Amino acid sequence: MRWQRPLSAGVGVAPLRAHGSRWVGQFVRNMLEISNHARVALKQGAPLMEVAPSFIDLSAYNPALFGGAPPKPFVDRVLAVREYTLIQPLWRQAFLQRFNYDSALLGRIDDDALLPCSQVVNASFMVASDDPGVFDFYRDQLGLKPVGVQEIPYEQAMASRGVFDLREGECHWCYTFEEPRSGDTNDTRRSGRLYLFRFPSSSALPDRLSQSQPGHLGCSLFTWRVRDAAALRDASLAAGLKCTTLGEDEFDVSSFLCVTPDGMHWTFQQASTSEIASLSP
Structure with a gap:
């Protein structure tokens, strides 16, 4: 992913030992x-x-x-x-x-x-x-x-x-x-x-x-594909978490951004029908 206007250089080459690393x-x-x-x-x-x-x-x-x-x-x-x-x-x-x-x-x-x-x-x-x-x-x-x-x-x-x-x-x-x-x-x-x-x-x-x-x-940013993005967003909102609206991302995939209780930002994407079928036990 490439940011059009990066907010900063990020953490650079700082060691792993850090809150939020x-x-x-x-x-x-x-x-x-x-x-x-x-x-x-x-x-x-x-x-x-x-x-x-x-x-x-x-x-x-x-x-x-x-x-x-x-x-x-x-x-x-x-x-x-x-x-x-x-x-x-x-x-x-x-x-x-x-x-x-x-x-x-x-x-x-x-x-x-x-x-x-x-x-x-x-x-x-x-x-x-x-x-x-x-x-x-x-x-x-x-x-x-x-x-x-x-x-x-x-x-x-x-x-x-x-x-x-x-x-x-x-x-x-x-x-x-x-x-x-x-x-x-x-x-x-x-x-x-x-x-x-x-x-x-x-x-x-x-x-x-x-x-x-x-x-x-x-x-x-970490991204995770899920079986039901809408249901996960509803559950996250019910738990009091901050979430963006559900919409199509730059890959034309339904997704939303969520801030989890540990303070980390995640993108959760809707898995396709074929992907869900492949995940069956």
Whole structure:
């Protein structure tokens, strides 16, 4: 999307640690190949910021899915993910590389691309709030499947310690919502997830909410297609949320803009008849 008269340059290459910060997640075949391009771009003077790849031990991070027994180094296969974060003025991306496991429906990597990666599989943002129910909209009105809320103290943090520049003793929470058809196994998990992060107000995050909204450059708007946009708008208004009128957008799709309780702006589009049929269980 291109704004005719941008309100500002947006958040630029500011770190992810901020109230209102948005980013997306994609799976990649080789994150170091992307990092190589980033290093060349930096050498040529491009404005960007990167966070070195972090290690996520899946047996500890998600024992219910991957088993809780720690692997024996240099004996067992290590089920893991490496996460590399690349921030540019118009893009804020977390690249994830799998090791020794796969999820066929969760990110389909295009191996013919210059930098083989998948479609966006996760949308993420961060807020500072003391309200544990700040993200209830995504369950109650949008109808996503809540998978769980993970409390992550500093001592147990993996990727988030470096990516979010955690302070010693600091705690945060990760809320996961999935597409309703997504299952509980690696073979049935699907793209279309929200990884939402809540920090307590005592963390005093920089406030960049106003700069990460429509009209500002960069990652400033998420769009979600729904089965019944009119019904979702009615439910959102009934919940006291601010919504625009329902009308055709620049793609000739019926849609509306909504400000959710966490302060984020969303565009909700009406799915076509064929899309709705493809979403049937």
